[in-house]
Amino acid sequence: MxxxxxxxxxxxxxxxxxxxxxxxxxxxxxxxxxxxxxxxxxxxxxxxxxxxxxxxxxxxxxxxxxxxxxxxxxxxxxxxxxxxxxxxxxxxxxxxxxxxxxxxxxxxxxxxxxxxxxxxxxxxxxxxxxxxxxxxxxxxxxxxxxxxxxxxxxxxxxxxxAPEIDFIHSQTGSEELTDEMKKKIADELRRRQEMSDHKSDLTEDLVAKVRELKDRGNVIEAIKLVRDYTGMPLGEAKKFVDDL
Structure with a gap:
């Protein structure tokens, strides 16, 4: 009622x-x-x-x-x-x-x-x-x-x-997380950790080379170079090159 x-x-x-x-x-x-x-x-x-x-x-x-x-x-x-x-x-x-x-x-x-x-x-x-x-x-x-x-x-x-909004920390403390949400958060944390590990493999010389390829318009070659040296997934390698 x-x-x-x-x-x-x-x-x-x-x-x-x-x-x-x-x-x-x-x-x-x-x-x-x-x-x-x-x-x-x-x-x-x-x-x-x-x-x-x-x-x-x-x-x-x-x-x-x-x-x-x-x-x-x-x-x-x-x-x-x-x-x-x-x-x-x-x-x-x-x-x-x-x-x-x-x-x-x-x-x-x-x-x-x-x-x-x-x-x-x-x-x-x-x-x-x-x-x-x-x-x-x-x-x-x-x-x-x-x-x-x-x-x-x-x-x-x-x-x-400006810092990007972190959806993980935007969760209110009073809201209970479901198992599916917990799994998504765990996967995101794992992805970020892998991304951080990959970035640590990038030397200054390699970053300079990637930036040079991007500036010349060879974005595909720049992404391939990042993946060859770090093993990043394609999406993360593309995002890394785009953010340079």
Missing amino acids: KKNLTILLSVFLFVAFILVVFIWGGPILINAYLYNSYIRSCTLILIFALTIYFKRIKWENNMVILIAVFAVISMQIDTTGNPILNKPLELMVSHWGQLVIGRSVNNYAPGEFAISDSISILKHSGEMIKLSVIWLYLYRLLQYLVTYVVLGSFIGLFIKK
């Missing part, structure tokens, strides 16, 4: 949460993204930073692809940018006049929006020159590419110095 009541209460709370989010929070979020340029920009940058950090993505494992994808998405979502991001563009056109970037939002029905962006230059003479929105897209793409390259490089350096 108690279990059934708990399930019913959980379902009720879940439905109430969904209703609050969509009925009360939904319009607030939509208005924020449609009309507040700072929220759009900050959210995109925050999502990118969290993706890089939690996925432990570095230049060695496809960060360039992630940057390209995020830059294209950000260009489309945050086409108009905000006053801070648009300052370089304003300085570029200040010789001809004042930069005017606008976003028109038309709400035809509940949940149906038509969004159009525009870019113009208000000349000192008072004449308004309307530019193609393609220039705004190109500028936003370049701006986000530069932003993500700098931010991704910074987080990548932090990831290299």
Whole structure:
């Protein structure tokens, strides 16, 4: 009986949460993204930073692809940018006049929006020159590419110095370990010990040779060299070379 009541209460709370989010929070979020340029920009940058950090993505494992994808998405979502991001563009056109970037939002029905962006230059003479929105897209793409390259490089350096999370020691003291979990922990400890023993066979000269092969693009030869001298399994040898 108690279990059934708990399930019913959980379902009720879940439905109430969904209703609050969509009925009360939904319009607030939509208005924020449609009309507040700072929220759009900050959210995109925050999502990118969290993706890089939690996925432990570095230049060695496809960060360039992630940057390209995020830059294209950000260009489309945050086409108009905000006053801070648009300052370089304003300085570029200040010789001809004042930069005017606008976003028109038309709400035809509940949940149906038509969004159009525009870019113009208000000349000192008072004449308004309307530019193609393609220039705004190109500028936003370049701006986000530069932003993500700098931010991704910074987080990548932090990831290299930050210790990796040890899942063995993350176990809470109050949680009882099953036999299967104990076996996995024992296997992991044994693997780490073997890895440590293998690494002790690597001399400085051998490490330098492996690093030289990797830098020349001969990753397969570098892995083979490590395995020949240490007897490491293929996966561990590859990880060792990748981490150099």
